[in-house]
Amino acid sequence: MFMGQYSHSIDEKGRLIIPAKLREGLGMHFVVTKGFDRCLYLYPESEWERIAEQFRSIPSKKEARQLERTFIGSARELEVDKQGRALVPQDLREFAGIEKDVVLVGILNKVEIWSRDRFEETTGDGDMDEMAEDMADLGLVL
Secondary structure, three states, X not given: OEEEEEEEEEOOOOEEEOOHHHHHHHOOEEEEEEOHHHOEEEEEHHHHHHHHXXXXXXXXXXXXXXHHHHHHOOOEEEEOOOOOEEEOXXXXXXXXXXXXXXXXXXXXXXXXXXXXXXXXXXHOOOOHHHHHHHHHHOOOOO
16 A cells, blocks of 8 residues: 655656655556546555556447547556666646656555646645545544
């Protein structure tokens, strides 16, 4: 299970240090793909296989095919080097607006990679009371 936030930067070659806590769950090989809200998702291989099984079982409707092309089609396998870095492909960095400063966020079964600016715009401080109401509407209780 992934949780927590980590601030890092991508070097000029597109390499990102994957924090040790996150590497424990991701392993040395994992998958990166386009995520919702214009961030990137990192999945351990085992979780990626579970997701792929779900895609294999859905009907081949137009919307499903488009999601497959975007989500599966943009996916890449990444490998962590001896310094704990992974090379994030240029097209995925452009999709997420990642240039230098990033935030990695552990979200249960995946890790999100955000451009720091986009992360701050998207999350802000947030109104915890409003979030609590939204959570209750979803059936979530803390």
